[in-house]
Amino acid sequence: MNDLLERLRGRGWRLTSQRRVVAEVLDGEHVHLTADQVHARAVARLPEISRATVYNTLGELVALGEVLEVATDGRARRYDPNAHRAHQHLVCSGCGAIRDVHPQGDPLAALPAAERFGFAVTTAEVTYRGLCPDCRA
Amino acid sequence: MNDLLERLRGRGWRLTSQRRVVAEVLDGEHVHLTADQVHARAVARLPEISRATVYNTLGELVALGEVLEVATDGRARRYDPNAHRAHQHLVCSGCGAIRDVHPQGDPLAALPAAERFGFAVTTAEVTYRGLCPDCRA
DNA sequence: TGTTGACTTAGACAAAGTCCAAGTTAGGAT
DNA sequence: ATCCTAACTTGGACTTTGTCTAAGTCAACA
Numbered sequence: 001m002n003d004l005l006e007r008l009r010g011r012g013w014r015l016t017s018q019r020r021v022v023a024e025v026l027d028g029e030h031v032h033l034t035a036d037q038v039h040a041r042a043v044a045r046l047p048e049i050s051r052a053t054v055y056n057t058l059g060e061l062v063a064l065g066e067v068l069e070v071a072t073d074g075r076a077r078r079y080d081p082n083a084h085r086a087h088q089h090l091v092c093s094g095c096g097a098i099r100d101v102h103p104q105g106d107p108l109a110a111l112p113a114a115e116r117f118g119f120a121v122t123t124a125e126v127t128y129r130g131l132c133p134d135c136r137a
Numbered sequence: 138m139n140d141l142l143e144r145l146r147g148r149g150w151r152l153t154s155q156r157r158v159v160a161e162v163l164d165g166e167h168v169h170l171t172a173d174q175v176h177a178r179a180v181a182r183l184p185e186i187s188r189a190t191v192y193n194t195l196g197e198l199v200a201l202g203e204v205l206e207v208a209t210d211g212r213a214r215r216y217d218p219n220a221h222r223a224h225q226h227l228v229c230s231g232c233g234a235i236r237d238v239h240p241q242g243d244p245l246a247a248l249p250a251a252e253r254f255g256f257a258v259t260t261a262e263v264t265y266r267g268l269c270p271d272c273r274a
Numbered sequence: 275t276g277t278t279g280a281c282t283t284a285g286a287c288a289a290a291g292t293c294c295a296a297g298t299t300a301g302g303a304t
Numbered sequence: 305a306t307c308c309t310a311a312c313t314t315g316g317a318c319t320t321t322g323t324c325t326a327a328g329t330c331a332a333c334a
Contacts, residue, residue, distance in 0.1 A: 014300055014311060036290075050314050055291065071211035075322090076290060090248075090256055099254055103247035110240035111227075111265055117236055119227055121267035128248055130258035151280060151331055173321075187283050192322065212291090213321060 004066060011064070021046045022057045026067060026081040032089075032098040034076040072098060072127055088126040094135030101128065141203060148201070158183045159194045163204060163218040169226075169235040171213035209235060209264055225263040231272030238265065 005023055009015050025041045026033070033041070039054040058079050061067040068080040072091045078098070087100040088107070107124035142160055146152050162178045163170070170178070176191040195216050198204035205217040209228050215235070224237040225244070244261035 016300070016312065018313070034290085048314080052292085052294095052315080053313055056313085069211065071208045074206065074208035074211075074214040077211035090252075090254065090258065092256065093259075101248060101252045101254075103244075103252065104249060105247055107240075107244065107247065107263060108265070110242055110244065110263075111238060112241060115227075115238045115240065116265075116267075117227065117238075118270040119229065119236075119265075119267040120273055121227065121265050122230075123266045125264045125266070126244060126247075127262045127264075128245070128256075128258050129260045129262070130253075130256040133255040136257055153281065153331070155282070171321085185283080189284080189323085190282055193282085 008064065008066070013060075017046060018042075018049050018053045019057050021049060022054060022061075026061075026079060029082065030098075030100055031082070032070065032072075032078040032080050034078055036076065038079065070098075070125075072096075088128065090128040090130070092132035092135055093129050094131050097132050145201065145203070150197075154183060155179075155186050155190050156194050158186060159191060159198075163198075163216060166219065167235070167237055168219070169207065169209075169215040169217050171215055173213065175216065207235075207262075209233075225265065227265040227267070229269035229272055230266050231268050234269050 005013075005015060005020060008019075013019070021042045022038060024045070025038050035055055035058055036051075038058065039049070039051050042049045042054060058067065058069075062069050062079070066081070066083055068083045070078045070080055070089060072078065072089060073096065080100075082100060087102050090099045090101045091097070103126065107126050108121065111121060111124070142150075142152060142157060145156075150156070158179045159175060161182070162175050172192055172195055173188075175195065176186070176188050179186045179191060195204065195206075199206050199216070203218070203220055205220045207215045207217055207226060209215065209226060210233065217237075219237055224239050227236045227238045228234070240263065244263050245258065248258065248261070
């Protein structure tokens with residue numbers, strides 16, 4: 001994640017302790033935290049960090065393409081640092097657990113030109129839903 | 138939509154004017170209203186209808202499988218009465234416009250067993266994104 | 275026509291996110 | 305090293321979206 005911070009600094013980002021902490025919290029695989037969860041974990045490392053700054057920083061990371069915003073449930077948005085490898089999401093209908101998954105083929109290819117209605121379509125997000133092993137029991 | 142109301146009555150629904158109005162508002166193709174939009178249109182026909190009733194009724198229609206809930210943006214949920222023909226959604230990144238679309242093949246089939254991690258996967262929701270003709274200009 | 279449980283209502287509350295004016299600070303300039 | 309200033313952060317007010325509850329109303333059956 002250090003390279004992330006360096007990369008952003010190269011783009012004119014000011015490297016503040018708040019931004020460093022948010023980037024640290026978002027490090028890892030299968031991370032899909034809500035903004036408030038990010039804030040809670042950031043506060044553990046930097047007690048004075050405000051909610052507004054967490055929201056701002058997450059929004060900037062999304063705008064810069066370093067983090068994905070995922071809306072799996074119509075409630076809080078979640079932030080996924082795994083932006084550099086294409087993937088989709090598998091969500092448990094019972095407990096809400098989320099996993100990154102890698103379907104075969106390019107989902108975009110399944111939409112014929114006749115079904116694009118003049119849109120310049122650039123992405124396809126797939127959410128698979130079902131019960132996880134624990135919730136099936 | 139009258140058959141819808143009759144069907145629900147057969148399932149023990151009490152047929153109130155409020156429920157009738159919500160069902161009327163949701164009638165049509167390419168309808169993807171938020172709860173507050175449904176409420177606004179319902180109020181035009183039945184001024185005393187409350188927000189709580191609109192939320193309750195939408196929730197019931199979803200639970201009964203007559204209406205789909207779609208979360209395209211992490212903001213308000215939208216309600217799609219086209220629940221009986223499988224389809225996906227194409228969303229404009231500029232203005233938020235939504236269209237129903239019909240991709241080829243079954244998106245579920247693209248997820249291999251090895252990528253299901255023991256989940257009993259039942260549905261796949263696809264959101265295509267891009268700029269609509271107006272927003273491209 | 276009466277009865278009753280299901281339905282509706284208004285408003286308080288909660289959760290998620292945005293906005294702003296005032297204060298602080300990273301990092302280039304001196 | 306220190307100063308300056310635009311960029312950043314802060315707390316809190318505010319908005320939007322959704323849930324809950326106690327009290328009142330009414331659809332449907334008897």
